[in-house]
Amino acid sequence: MKILYKTVTPIFTALIFPVIVFMPFFRLITASDTVNQLLTKYGIGEQITLLDLYHAVSNIKTQAASDGKTLNLSLDVIPQQARGYLIAFLVFFALAVLCALLVIILSPVLKKKLPVAGVSLFGFLSAFLMNVFFNKAAHGFISGEINVIDIYTAVTGDTSVSTLTGLVGNILGAVSGESSQLGGILNSLLGGYTGVDIRILELSSAQTFMLLIFGAVTVFTVVMKLAQTDN
Numbered sequence: 001m002k003i004l005y006k007t008v009t010p011i012f013t014a015l016i017f018p019v020i021v022f023m024p025f026f027r028l029i030t031a032s033d034t035v036n037q038l039l040t041k042y043g044i045g046e047q048i049t050l051l052d053l054y055h056a057v058s059n060i061k062t063q064a065a066s067d068g069k070t071l072n073l074s075l076d077v078i079p080q081q082a083r084g085y086l087i088a089f090l091v092f093f094a095l096a097v098l099c100a101l102l103v104i105i106l107s108p109v110l111k112k113k114l115p116v117a118g119v120s121l122f123g124f125l126s127a128f129l130m131n132v133f134f135n136k137a138a139h140g141f142i143s144g145e146i147n148v149i150d151i152y153t154a155v156t157g158d159t160s161v162s163t164l165t166g167l168v169g170n171i172l173g174a175v176s177g178e179s180s181q182l183g184g185i186l187n188s189l190l191g192g193y194t195g196v197d198i199r200i201l202e203l204s205s206a207q208t209f210m211l212l213i214f215g216a217v218t219v220f221t222v223v224m225k226l227a228q229t230d231n
Contacts, residue, residue, distance in 0.1 A: 001224065001227060001228070005107070005113070005220075005221075005224045006107060006108040007108075008220070009103065009107040009108075009116070009217060009220065009221065010103070010104040010105075010107050010108055012213065012216065012217060012220075013100050013103045013104050013107070013120075013213060013217055014100075014104055015209075015213055016096075016097075016100045016209075016210055016213050016214075017100070019206050019209045019210060019213070020050060020097070020206055020210070021049065021050050021051055022049055022051060023049060023204075023205050023206040023209060024047035024048060024049055024204035024205050024206060025048060025049055025050050025053075025203065025204055025206040025207070026047075026048040026201070026202070026203060026204055027046060027047055027048070027200060027201070027202050027203070027204040028044075028046060028048060028198070028200065028201050029046055029198075029199045029200040029201075030197055030198050030199060031197040031199055032197045032198070034149060035148060035149070035198070038152065042055075042056035042059050042060065043055060043056060043059070044056055047204055048204075049206070050206075057073075060155075060156060063156075064156060064157070069156065069157045070157075071155055071156060072154060072155050072157075073155065075087065077151050077154040077155050078151065079140065079145075079146050079151075081140050081145065081146070082136075082137040082138075082139075082140045082141070082146055085133045085134070085136040085137035086133075086134075086137045088129075088133040089130055089133040089134045089137060092126045092127075092129045092130045092133065093126075093130050095122070095123075095126040096123050096126040096127045096130065096210060096214075099119050099120065099122055099123030099126060099214070100123060100213075100214075102119045103116055103119055103120050103123070103217060106119065107221075113221050113222075113224060113225040113228070114225060116217075116221050117218050117221040117222050117225065120214050120217040120218040120221060121214070121218045123210075123214040124211060124214035124215050124218060127207060127210040127211050127214060128211060130203065130207060131203050131207055134202070134203050135202065135203075138201040138202060141198045141201050142198050142199070142200070142201055144197075144198075148198065
């Protein structure tokens with residue numbers, strides 16, 4: 001039983017790392033043609049993995065370097081109302097990863113199982129709180145209080161997208177003032193370029209599997225502890 005526990009627990013916990021990297025971590029649905037074109041440009045779809053984000057940032061860095069620009073990747077580009085929640089999300093994500101590493105290291109060497117169960121339970125709570133704080137951060141984007149195009153411009157220094165969005169909006173406003181019928185037709189054709197309509201922004205299946213792995217490890221560790229006590 002001890003050999004089974006010391007073998008299964010670290011191997012099963014290690015599954016968290018491919019889950020984090022390769023499984024969809026974020027889900028984004030937008031009705032904005034502008035945002036959809038940006039996502040397509042950098043190879044990002046509705047379901048976004050951390051690997052997708054890495055490749056997208058690498059492509060943006062390459063493009064910025066070719067244009068002689070430097071990316072601003074500090075959290076200062078995130079508006080105040082979402083920044084604190086985003087930082088809390090990142091902190092609990094880091095804690096969840098740290099808990100996974102500790103379980104992998106401690107479970108084969110510790111004789112006592114309760115510390116491992118405690119670390120795994122804390123990892124479960126961290127993965128849960130990740131979702132709570134990310135949803136709070138995402139609320140500003142979904143409600144329209146935060147414009148993702150403005151953040152893209154602040155990060156890359158590329159003002160062409162925001163300029164296009166504002167220009168189309170001004171044209172539609174002017175045409176609608178002259179003719180509501182013509183304005184309605186143009187709005188149906190170009191309306192997707194005038195704003196940033198984020199419908200869904202949430203954590204995806206990777207976070208769910210993190211919860212399942214931490215939960216299973218916690219339960220398995222407690223069961224093994226109880227079985228050991230009975231013996």
